[in-house]
Amino acid sequence: VEINRCCRGLHERVKQRVEDGEHVTGLRMCPLHASLPVEFYQRVFDEPPEGTRKVVVATNIAETSITVPGIKYVIDCGCVKQKVYSAETGMESLNVTAVSKPAAKQRAGRAGRTGPGVCLRLYSEKKMAKEFPEETVPEIMRTNLSSTILTLKGMNIDDPVEFDYMDPPEHDKILAALRMLYLFGALDQDGKLTQIGRDMALFPLEPSLSRMLLASVAHRCSSDMLTVIALLATDGANVFYRPSMEEEKKAATAAKQQFYDPEGDYAGMLRLYSMWESNGGIKKGLFWCKKNYVQSRAMAKAFDVKQQLVGIMQRYDIPITSASRSAQVGRAIAESLYMNAARRGGRDVYETLADGRTVSVHSSSLLCPFEADDWAELVVCLEMVWGSTGQMRFVCTAQAKWIMDMLPKINSVDIQRLCGGKIRVVKQGQDIGNADKRAIEASQKEAKKDEGQVSDAKKRFLERKKQRE
Known part of the structure; x- marks a missing residue:
C-alpha cells in the first residue's frame, strides 16, 4: 500500500x-x-x-x-515493516520499526x-x-510458533519449553502455541501428539491449514479444500493485484466483484480457481489474469502447492473427494477454526466468542463489498491481525450447531499440564493450578539469572564484533 x-x-x-x-x-x-x-x-x-x-x-x-x-x-x-505475533492477544501485526x-x-x-x-x-x-x-530480530522470536512446536513434537521432542533453541523465543509464545495445538486436537491434555497431530505433521502447512484439510476428509470435500488451502498457502490476500494508478484501481475493483460471495472467502476462492482453470490455467491463463487483475505467478504457485498436497495425500492413502455442496467446505472450516468464531456485535463489527473482543472484517475479504446488514450473524476466520483495530482475515460464515459443542474446550486448557509443569516464568495473576508456588518462585529467580547471563554474553559478543570491524 x-x-x-x-x-x-x-x-x-x-x-x-x-x-x-x-x-x-x-x-x-x-x-x-x-x-x-x-x-x-x-x-x-x-x-x-x-x-x-x-x-x-x-x-x-x-x-x-x-x-x-x-x-x-x-x-x-x-x-522496515516486520510481522510480530502477540501471544497475549493471539494476533499478528505489521509493525514499523527501525x-x-x-x-x-x-x-x-x-x-x-x-x-x-x-x-x-x-x-x-x-x-x-x-x-x-x-x-535483526530472528523470525522465531517474533512469529507464531505453532508450526515449529508441531514439527518438534513430530520429531519426538516432547519438551519444547526446555528445547535448546539457537535463538530462544519467549516462553509465553511457546505456551500460546501449545494451547493452539491443543485446541486443534493435535495435542492431548498432557501435551502428547495425537493421531490428528501426527496426520497434521505430514503436510508442509501451517497447523490451521492442515487441520482444515483433515476436517475436509471427514466431510468428503477434500478436493475443494485443497484448492482453498493452496491459495491460502500462497497468501490468498495477494492473489489480486492492486494497481497504483486511480483509473486502473477502479477497473481492478470492478473485476474483483465477480468473486465476491456472501458465504465468505472460501466460496470466492473456489470460483476464482475454477474460472482460472476454465480460461487456460497454468498454460494459457496469463491473458485472463491480466484482464482480471489476478496475479498469474500466485495462481501458478497455488497450482504447484495443490499438486504437492495431492501427492502427499495419495502417498498416505488419504481420500480425495468432492462434495456435492460447497457448504460442506464451510462446515469443515468452521469446525477447524471454532476458536476464532465471532458473533455480530453491531452493524459492521463482530465480537469474538472466546473473549468478547471487538473485531472487524479485513478489507481484503471477499465479504467486504456486501452491505454490512447482509453479513452473517456468526463467522469464523483463519487469523486475526491488528491494524487500527482487530481485523479478521479469511472470513467464512458459520452455523451455531457446527461449533457450539466445541467452544467449552477453549476455557478448559490446563497450560501447566500441557507443558508438563515446566513453566519457568509465571505472569502476575496467572492461574498456576496445582503447581508448587515455591518451586515456581525458585524457577523465576533462576530464569532471571539465566537472562542476565545471556545479556552479558550478548554484550561481550557485540563488543568483540565492534573491535573486529
Whole structure:
C-alpha cells in the first residue's frame, strides 16, 4: 500500500510541476515488492528511454534479494515493516520499526553496484548509532510458533519449553502455541501428539491449514479444500493485484466483484480457481489474469502447492473427494477454526466468542463489498491481525450447531499440564493450578539469572564484533 501511495504521490507532483510550466525530466516509476505481478518485474531491470529517469520504489526486498543495475542514488527512510505475533492477544501485526545497522549498510550498498553512487539517509548518524538495533530480530522470536512446536513434537521432542533453541523465543509464545495445538486436537491434555497431530505433521502447512484439510476428509470435500488451502498457502490476500494508478484501481475493483460471495472467502476462492482453470490455467491463463487483475505467478504457485498436497495425500492413502455442496467446505472450516468464531456485535463489527473482543472484517475479504446488514450473524476466520483495530482475515460464515459443542474446550486448557509443569516464568495473576508456588518462585529467580547471563554474553559478543570491524 505504501509503495503504491508513494508512486501516486510522485506522479502527482511531477504532473503539477509540468502544469506550472517547469521543465521536468521524463520519469519512469517502477514499484518493487513481493506481491508484484511477474510481468511488472522486468520493468525494474529495463533501461529507461534516453532522457528519462528510472525511479524504483521498493520494500526491503531490494536489500539483498536482487540487484538492480544502474542505480546511482538510494534514499533510505531507515524503517522496515516486520510481522510480530502477540501471544497475549493471539494476533499478528505489521509493525514499523527501525532497521538494524547491518540492514542499513545493505541498503547503502545498493547504490553504485555497477558504478559510482550515493546513499541519502533520512536520519542522522547519531540516531543510527543510538536507536538502531545491532541485529535483526530472528523470525522465531517474533512469529507464531505453532508450526515449529508441531514439527518438534513430530520429531519426538516432547519438551519444547526446555528445547535448546539457537535463538530462544519467549516462553509465553511457546505456551500460546501449545494451547493452539491443543485446541486443534493435535495435542492431548498432557501435551502428547495425537493421531490428528501426527496426520497434521505430514503436510508442509501451517497447523490451521492442515487441520482444515483433515476436517475436509471427514466431510468428503477434500478436493475443494485443497484448492482453498493452496491459495491460502500462497497468501490468498495477494492473489489480486492492486494497481497504483486511480483509473486502473477502479477497473481492478470492478473485476474483483465477480468473486465476491456472501458465504465468505472460501466460496470466492473456489470460483476464482475454477474460472482460472476454465480460461487456460497454468498454460494459457496469463491473458485472463491480466484482464482480471489476478496475479498469474500466485495462481501458478497455488497450482504447484495443490499438486504437492495431492501427492502427499495419495502417498498416505488419504481420500480425495468432492462434495456435492460447497457448504460442506464451510462446515469443515468452521469446525477447524471454532476458536476464532465471532458473533455480530453491531452493524459492521463482530465480537469474538472466546473473549468478547471487538473485531472487524479485513478489507481484503471477499465479504467486504456486501452491505454490512447482509453479513452473517456468526463467522469464523483463519487469523486475526491488528491494524487500527482487530481485523479478521479469511472470513467464512458459520452455523451455531457446527461449533457450539466445541467452544467449552477453549476455557478448559490446563497450560501447566500441557507443558508438563515446566513453566519457568509465571505472569502476575496467572492461574498456576496445582503447581508448587515455591518451586515456581525458585524457577523465576533462576530464569532471571539465566537472562542476565545471556545479556552479558550478548554484550561481550557485540563488543568483540565492534573491535573486529
